[in-house]
């Protein structure tokens with residue numbers, strides 16, 4: 001298939017691009033490098049420096065494409081609180097323009113990077129695809145809900161096939177967000193540079209940490225699907241954040257102090273998913289243990305420019 005990957009110069013997009021190419025697909029990476037890195041783009045892919053706001057460039061780049069994997073977005077929650085209209089413009093308006101361009105270029109399939117954030121603070125765990133989508137607690141989450149709604153509406157009014165992948169907590173090599181708000185890279189970087197681990201809630205929160213290469217494989221697994229589908233993508237297991245700290249100490253071979261940052265407003269105490277639906281429907285499941293995933297991630301941060 002010919003696949004256009006928006007945001008393919010980012011953390012998760014770089015892995016999706018590589019796996020598509022490894023499996024013989026043709027890939028166009030479409031990214032404005034606002035938050036991504038050209039060196040993360042596999043040289044086998046065609047790279048287009050372009051923004052979601054540039055409809056004509058999108059239409060030209062979509063020529064003869066069979067599908068779009070739409071990962072381009074701004075993703076930093078605190079920044080979205082400070083600049084909600086920037087997030088709305090980039091993520092929601094950008095997705096609207098992409099859907100218009102796809103209609104004009106007659107591209108009939110989209111796989112969308114959504115997030116567990118759409119479930120807010122869950123009433124019941126594990127989450128399933130039937131769990132209620134709640135009013136988002138921050139503007140980033142609200143953009144993800146709106147982007148999902150736009151794609152669903154497009155499916156309803158045209159013959160677009162759409163898969164919404166709601167990721168849980170991805171981690172792994174190539175994560176170079178700035179600022180970094182995610183625990184795995186922040187903990188590893190602190191441990192490697194012998195600085196205190198920044199820990200909220202004494203590490204008692206539970207999350208579903210999904211290794212990025214497993215997550216990327218889910219995109220390829222759902223690529224043949226038709227119609228409108230939603231899948232949660234996680235391991236199916238909740239892990240306390242404090243366990244990450246213990247594993248990282250074990251793997252780096254030394255301990256550092258922990259900076260107790262107390263409570264943080266807006267954090268959900270536990271979030272993990274059932275992984276049954278995606279396994280039953282396309283045979284995908286996470287394969288990488290937390291220990292193996294953390295080991296590969298630590299190797300990346302020891303030698304980040306590859």
Ligand SMILES: NC(=O)c1ccc[n+]([C@@H]2O[C@H](COP(=O)([O-])OP(=O)(O)OC[C@H]3O[C@@H](n4cnc5c(N)ncnc54)[C@H](O)[C@@H]3O)[C@@H](O)[C@H]2O)c1
Pocket residue numbers: 006007008009010011012013030031032033034035036037050051052053070071072073074075090094113114115116167168169170176177182
């Ligand atoms: N990383 C996570 O923890 C996580 C969790 C759930 C969902 N997601 C979603 O997965 C997707 C990828 O996340 P990531 O962690 O790889 O982020 P990232 O910031 O590493 O990558 C996003 C990429 O999109 C590009 N981009 C942003 N706006 C663009 C625009 N208007 N036009 C063209 N390119 C643009 C950036 O340059 C960057 O390369 C996002 O949609 C995000 O919301 C991420």
